[in-house]
Amino acid sequence: MAGPASIARDQLRSIIERIEKLEEEKQAIAGDIKEVYGEAKANGFDAKTLRQIVRIRKLDSAERQEQEALLDVYMLALGMIADPEG
Amino acid sequence: MAGPASIARDQLRSIIERIEKLEEEKQAIAGDIKEVYGEAKANGFDAKTLRQIVRIRKLDSAERQEQEALLDVYMLALGMIADPEG
Amino acid sequence: MAGPASIARDQLRSIIERIEKLEEEKQAIAGDIKEVYGEAKANGFDAKTLRQIVRIRKLDSAERQEQEALLDVYMLALGMIADPEG
Amino acid sequence: MAGPASIARDQLRSIIERIEKLEEEKQAIAGDIKEVYGEAKANGFDAKTLRQIVRIRKLDSAERQEQEALLDVYMLALGMIADPEG
DNA sequence: TCGCCTGATAGTTGCC
DNA sequence: GGCAACTATCAGGCGA
Numbered sequence: 452m453a454g455p456a457s458i459a460r461d462q463l464r465s466i467i468e469r470i471e472k473l474e475e476e477k478q479a480i481a482g483d484i485k486e487v488y489g490e491a492k493a494n495g496f497d498a499k500t501l502r503q504i505v506r507i508r509k510l511d512s513a514e515r516q517e518q519e520a521l522l523d524v525y526m527l528a529l530g531m532i533a534d535p536e537g
Numbered sequence: 538m539a540g541p542a543s544i545a546r547d548q549l550r551s552i553i554e555r556i557e558k559l560e561e562e563k564q565a566i567a568g569d570i571k572e573v574y575g576e577a578k579a580n581g582f583d584a585k586t587l588r589q590i591v592r593i594r595k596l597d598s599a600e601r602q603e604q605e606a607l608l609d610v611y612m613l614a615l616g617m618i619a620d621p622e623g
Numbered sequence: 624m625a626g627p628a629s630i631a632r633d634q635l636r637s638i639i640e641r642i643e644k645l646e647e648e649k650q651a652i653a654g655d656i657k658e659v660y661g662e663a664k665a666n667g668f669d670a671k672t673l674r675q676i677v678r679i680r681k682l683d684s685a686e687r688q689e690q691e692a693l694l695d696v697y698m699l700a701l702g703m704i705a706d707p708e709g
Numbered sequence: 710m711a712g713p714a715s716i717a718r719d720q721l722r723s724i725i726e727r728i729e730k731l732e733e734e735k736q737a738i739a740g741d742i743k744e745v746y747g748e749a750k751a752n753g754f755d756a757k758t759l760r761q762i763v764r765i766r767k768l769d770s771a772e773r774q775e776q777e778a779l780l781d782v783y784m785l786a787l788g789m790i791a792d793p794e795g
Numbered sequence: 796t797c798g799c800c801t802g803a804t805a806g807t808t809g810c811c
Numbered sequence: 812g813g814c815a816a817c818t819a820t821c822a823g824g825c826g827a
Binding site for chain 1: 669671672675676678679682683685686689690692693696700
């Protein structure tokens with residue numbers, strides 16, 4: 452008989468399968484990244500330095516975003532812009 | 538003048554960009570996974586338990602692969618299959 | 624009789640106790656930090672903004688350090704400084 | 710001119726500095742803890758197991774506190790102790 | 796006050 | 812086989 456339990460079971464199965472599929476994709480991309488580093492190394496680039504560059508660019512971008520957010524906070528506090536929360 | 542330095546620079550740029558693009562994709566998928574857990578939770582499933590299930594299934598699958606690899610070793614030793622290394 | 628086992632046991636006890644003591648201290652400091660935010664709030668400062676400032680200053684400092692480390696890497700690569708690894 | 714703004718500014722500076730100092734101390738202690746684990750490892754102890762012991766002891770202690778709190782509730786209900794809420 | 800979400804911490808894997 | 816990068820889990824802070 453197909454009662455509520457089987458519905459829940461099907462939902463569960465679906466959830467697990469979706470997650471597992473997404474994790475596989477994620478792993479695949481992680482593999483691609485590793486490959487790029489490998490290629491780079493084969494072309495004479497130092498992986499550690501490359502990672503540092505990537506990391507610092509991420510920091511840059513994070514800081515820029517924070518700076519802008521902080522600016523909004525100040526401007527909001529000073530009544531220079533409208534409250535985005537309306 | 539377009540000497541070796543500019544070639545290296547272009548290569549470097551290309552490497553960094555490929556990595557950053559892949560990392561973005563990876564992050565996007567991580568976001569998708571989080572969404573699935575969120576949905577699941579909204580449907581009454583417990584995220585922590587779901588994570589355990591996923592983890593266990595991954596272990597199971599790893600074990601199964603080990604098991605199969607071992608079987609191959611035995612079958613190879615017994616001359617039941619051909620040496621894959623040629 | 625006081626054999627090797629008891630020595631190991633005493634060592635273990637000592638390790639655990641040192642860790643637990645340090646973790647307590649860490650918790651105490653976390654409590655102090657929370658207090659400072661509480662005080663600040665009582666004086667009309669917004670905790671969220673304060674946290675953002677602290678975070679951005681940390682990012683600044685992290686980036687500066689990374690920048691310097693990266694500079695060293697480049698200079699080393701260009702033979703402009705000696706290898707610190709000797 | 711030293712008006713209210715400068716007072717707020719000094720307060721702000723003081724708050725930020727106190728927080729940053731406390732966070733540094735917290736980090737220093739985290740480093741000490743890591744060192745203890747390192748030492749322990751050098752003496753043949755397994756860090757992962759040590760962490761488990763610490764975690765279990767923390768749980769135990771939390772349980773014990775719960776137990777004591779519960780005991781107080783019972784004793785209070787039986788008129789064996791005075792109401793701490795006055 | 797409760798649920799969510801980001802940041803801290805623990806564990807794992809891959810490199811040297 | 813040790814160490815460092817990456818991933819996954821967990822807890823504390825924020826908003827509703």
